[in-house]
Amino acid sequence: MSQWQDKNSTINRFVKNPRETFGEKKTVHRNQCILCRGTKMLCGKEKCPVLAKYFSKEKFSPALERNDIAGSSPPSVFIGRYGYPKVAIGPMLPPVLGDTTYLDTPELWQDITIEQLIDFRTQLVRGTHLADVHNLEGGGRIVDATREVALSVNAVDMEALFESKPSGGVKFYSEAQPHGPSAPIERLTLDNPKYEPRIEKAFYDTDLKSRDAVIGLHKDGSLVSRIQKAFSVGAFGEGKNRKFVPTRWSITAVDSMIGEHLMEKTKIAPTIDEYRIYEHIALDNRWIILLMPTEWCFELIEAWYPDTAWNPYDSKIQIFSSYEFYDGRDAYAEIGGCYYASRMAVNELLTSQGKQAGCVIMREAHPGYILPVGVWNVRENVRAALRTQPKKFESLNDAMFYATSNVLDIPAKRWINVSGVLKHRLYQRRVEDFLFTGESKSDRQDVGAKTGVDAEAKEGAGTDAGYEA
Amino acid sequence: MFKAKIKADILKTVIDTTSILVDEAKFHITPEGISLKAVDPAHVAMVDLSLGSKAFEEYKAEDLELGIDLGKLDQIMKLASAGDVISLDYKEDAHRLVVKVANIVRKMSLVDTAGMPDAKVPNLNLPAEVVVKSSEISQGVLASKAISDHVALTADTDGFELSAEGDTDSVNLKLPKDLLVSLKSSERVKSLFSLDYFANMIKAAKSSDAILLKLGNDYPVMMEFDIADGNGHVVYLLAPRIESD
Numbered sequence: 001m002s003q004w005q006d007k008n009s010t011i012n013r014f015v016k017n018p019r020e021t022f023g024e025k026k027t028v029h030r031n032q033c034i035l036c037r038g039t040k041m042l043c044g045k046e047k048c049p050v051l052a053k054y055f056s057k058e059k060f061s062p063a064l065e066r067n068d069i070a071g072s073s074p075p076s077v078f079i080g081r082y083g084y085p086k087v088a089i090g091p092m093l094p095p096v097l098g099d100t101t102y103l104d105t106p107e108l109w110q111d112i113t114i115e116q117l118i119d120f121r122t123q124l125v126r127g128t129h130l131a132d133v134h135n136l137e138g139g140g141r142i143v144d145a146t147r148e149v150a151l152s153v154n155a156v157d158m159e160a161l162f163e164s165k166p167s168g169g170v171k172f173y174s175e176a177q178p179h180g181p182s183a184p185i186e187r188l189t190l191d192n193p194k195y196e197p198r199i200e201k202a203f204y205d206t207d208l209k210s211r212d213a214v215i216g217l218h219k220d221g222s223l224v225s226r227i228q229k230a231f232s233v234g235a236f237g238e239g240k241n242r243k244f245v246p247t248r249w250s251i252t253a254v255d256s257m258i259g260e261h262l263m264e265k266t267k268i269a270p271t272i273d274e275y276r277i278y279e280h281i282a283l284d285n286r287w288i289i290l291l292m293p294t295e296w297c298f299e300l301i302e303a304w305y306p307d308t309a310w311n312p313y314d315s316k317i318q319i320f321s322s323y324e325f326y327d328g329r330d331a332y333a334e335i336g337g338c339y340y341a342s343r344m345a346v347n348e349l350l351t352s353q354g355k356q357a358g359c360v361i362m363r364e365a366h367p368g369y370i371l372p373v374g375v376w377n378v379r380e381n382v383r384a385a386l387r388t389q390p391k392k393f394e395s396l397n398d399a400m401f402y403a404t405s406n407v408l409d410i411p412a413k414r415w416i417n418v419s420g421v422l423k424h425r426l427y428q429r430r431v432e433d434f435l436f437t438g439e440s441k442s443d444r445q446d447v448g449a450k451t452g453v454d455a456e457a458k459e460g461a462g463t464d465a466g467y468e469a
Numbered sequence: 470m471f472k473a474k475i476k477a478d479i480l481k482t483v484i485d486t487t488s489i490l491v492d493e494a495k496f497h498i499t500p501e502g503i504s505l506k507a508v509d510p511a512h513v514a515m516v517d518l519s520l521g522s523k524a525f526e527e528y529k530a531e532d533l534e535l536g537i538d539l540g541k542l543d544q545i546m547k548l549a550s551a552g553d554v555i556s557l558d559y560k561e562d563a564h565r566l567v568v569k570v571a572n573i574v575r576k577m578s579l580v581d582t583a584g585m586p587d588a589k590v591p592n593l594n595l596p597a598e599v600v601v602k603s604s605e606i607s608q609g610v611l612a613s614k615a616i617s618d619h620v621a622l623t624a625d626t627d628g629f630e631l632s633a634e635g636d637t638d639s640v641n642l643k644l645p646k647d648l649l650v651s652l653k654s655s656e657r658v659k660s661l662f663s664l665d666y667f668a669n670m671i672k673a674a675k676s677s678d679a680i681l682l683k684l685g686n687d688y689p690v691m692m693e694f695d696i697a698d699g700n701g702h703v704v705y706l707l708a709p710r711i712e713s714d
Contacts, residue, residue, distance in 0.1 A: 018562075043679065173598060267510075295510045295511050295512075297511075300688055325511065326509075326510045326511050427710045427711055427712050428513060428663065428708065428710050429513075429689075429708040429709050429710065429711060430511075430512040430513060431508055431512050431513065431514065431515050431591060431689075431708050432512060432591075434591035434593060434688075435589055435591045435688055435706065
C-alpha cells in the first residue's frame with residue numbers, strides 16, 4: 001500500500017483536495033517537502049534544494065583542509081543508504097583529540113541552539129569506504145575498524161589518511177544528525193577500543209535475536225543512540241542475519257522495536273484517571289503531549305510554519321499527522337521516523353508508571369527551526385517534556401483550552417480538524433454511553449423490548465461512565 | 470465438566486466472529502450450550518454470541534466459565550481441515566482445555582476469568598429493522614472502504630441505504646424494498662459508523678445468508694445473524710459516530 005492510499009493519514013485528505021485545504025492547487029507541489037524531507041526526491045531534482053542552500057554557506061576550519069586527520073571519534077559511524085546493498089560505511093572523526101563523546105550523544109544535547117549544534121557537528125569528517133552490507137567478517141581492515149568504533153564505550157583515537165581532501169559541505173538528514181565533509185578512506189589506524197560491556201555481550205551472542213538484543217539493552221539502561229550505532233554495524237542478531245544497516249534506517253528500526261515492545265505492556269495496563277498536558281519548548285519547536293484516560297492510541301501532529309525546514313516555499317502553516325488506534329497501523333508512518341521516536345518516548349513514560357493512556361502530540365515548528373537536525377530532536381524533546389510535572393484536567397476541552405491558550409499558537413479547532421485521534425475521541429460514542437443505568441436485566445431477549453428508553457439513554461450519551469458501572 | 474465434539478468450521482466461525490473485537494473471551498458453559506458477551510478494548514463495539522448444544526456433534530456440560538485466548542485456539546484450528554471434528558475436554562484440576570485435532574492433542578492453558586468483567590448489553594429501542602443478504606451489502610462496504618473511514622446507514626419506508634463521503638468522492642448503495650428480504654421502518658433514520666468495525670462485522674457475517682440490521686437516529690446499530698445452521702446466533706452492537714456536536 002502506498003502512502004497515498006493509507007487511510008490512517010490525514011495527508012490523504014490534503015493531497016486529494018488541495019483547493020479546499022491550501023487555497024490553490026500549486027501548493028500541493030510545494031508541500032511535498034514535508035513528505036519527502038530530502039529523502040524521496042519528490043520534486044524530481046537531483047539534490048534537495050532545501051538542503052542544498054545550506055551546503056555552500058558553512059565554512060570549515062582549516063584543520064579539515066587536509067588529506068590526513070588525527071582525532072578522537074566520539075565514537076561515531078555513518079552507514080550510507082545509496083547504492084544499497086553496496087553502501088559507503090566508515091567512522092566519523094573531528095580534528096581534535098580527547099573526550100569528544102558529546103559530539104555524537106544526542107541524549108546530552110538538551111539545551112543547545114541550532115547554531116551550536118551545526119558548529120560542532122560540522123567538525124565531524126565522515127570517512128567513507130564502499131562495502132557490501134552482508135560482508136561483515138571478511139570485509140577487511142576498514143570494515144573491522146568501523147565496527148569496532150561503533151561498539152566502543154569511549155572516544156577512540158585514530159588517524160585517517162584520505163584519498164583526497166574532505167569535501168561536500170555539511171550534510172543534513174531528516175532522521176540522522178548533520179555531519180561535516182566526507183572523503184574516501186585510504187588508510188585507518190586506531191587505538192584498541194574498549195567495548196561497552198552490555199553491548200559487547202550482545203555482540204558475542206550470535207543466537208540472540210536482534211530485536212531481543214535491542215530491547216534488552218534498552219531495558220538495562222543503554223542509551224538509544226548507542227544501541228542504534230551498534231545496530232547499524234550489524235552487531236546484533238543471529239550470526240547469519242547480521243549486516244550493516246544504513247544509519248537512517250537503523251534509527252527508526254531501533255525506536256520502533258523498543259516502542260512496540262513497550263506498547264505490549266502499555267496496552268494491558270490500567271488507564272490513567274485524568275487528562276494530562278506535558279509541555280516543552282526547544283529549538284523554536286513547541287511541544288504539547290496530551291495524555292487521555294482512554295485505551296492506547298497515538299498520534300503525532302506536526303505544524304510547520306512558513307520558512308521552517310520543511311516548509312520553505314509556502315506562506316501558510318502546513319499541518320500533517322500520522323496516527324494509530326489500539327490495533328496499530330499497517331503502513332509506515334507518512335511523517336517518518338519522528339513518529340516512531342516519539343511513540344517510543346511516550347511508552348517509556350507509560351510503562352515506567354504502569355499506566356495506559358491515549359496520546360496526542362502536537363508540535364509547532366516555528367520559523368527559528370531553520371534546519372532539520374535529526375530525529376533525536378523529537379525523541380529527546382518529547383522525553384524532556386515528559387520529565388516535567390503535567391497539568392491535570394477534568395475534560396478534553398479543558399486540556400485543549402489550556403494547551404492552545406498557553407503554549408500553542410494554532411487554535412484547538414484546527415488541531416481537532418486535522419487529527420484522527422481527537423476526532424475519534426470527540427465524535428465516536430462508546431457502548432457504555434447507551435447503557436441504561438438502573439436497568440437490571442441485560443439479556444439479549446430484552447433488547448428492543450422496552451419502549452421509551454430512547455430519550456433517556458440519549459441523555460446519557462457522551463458521559464464517561466465506566467463500563468463496569 | 471465440559472466435554473464436547475464440534476465440526477472445525479463451526480468452531481472457526483465462533484473464533485472469527487469474536488476475534489474481530491477481542492483477543493480473549495470468557496465463555497459461559499451451560500448444559501444447553503455456550504455463550505459469550507465481550508466489548509472491544511476501545512469500547513466501540515460488542516459481540517453477544519450463543520451456540521446451542523445442537524451445534525455440537527457431542528455435548529456434555531455443567532455450568533462453568535472458561536477464559537480462552539482466541540489467538541491460541543485459532544493456532545490449533547489452523548491444523549484442522551474443514552471436515553474435521555474437534556474434541557474439547559476441560560480438565561478442571563489442571564485448569565486446561567484439552568483440544569484434539571485428528572491425532573494432535575494440545576493442552577491449552579486458560580485465561581483467569583476473574584479479571585474479565587461481564588459485558589452488559591445496552592437496552593435499545595431501535596425503530597427500523599432491515600433484513601438484507603450479506604452479499605448485497607459487502608460490495609457496498611468494499612466500495613466505501615476505498616474512499617472513507619466512515620459509513621452512514623439509512624433506512625426509511627422505501628428501502629435501505631449505505632453511503633460514504635470521501636474528500637472528493639462518494640459511494641452510495643441503495644437497496645429498495647424489493648431487493649431486501651424484509652423491511653420494517655416507519656420513519657427515516659440515519660446513523661454514522663466507523664467503517665473499520667462495520668466492515669469486519671459484515672465480513673464475519675459472510676457465512677450466513679441474511680443479516681438483520683436494527684437502526685436508529687444517531688444511535689447504535691445492532692447486527693444479528695445465525696451461525697451453525699441456525700443452532701447459533703450472533704449479535705453485534707456498534708456505537709455511532711456523532712459529528713454534529
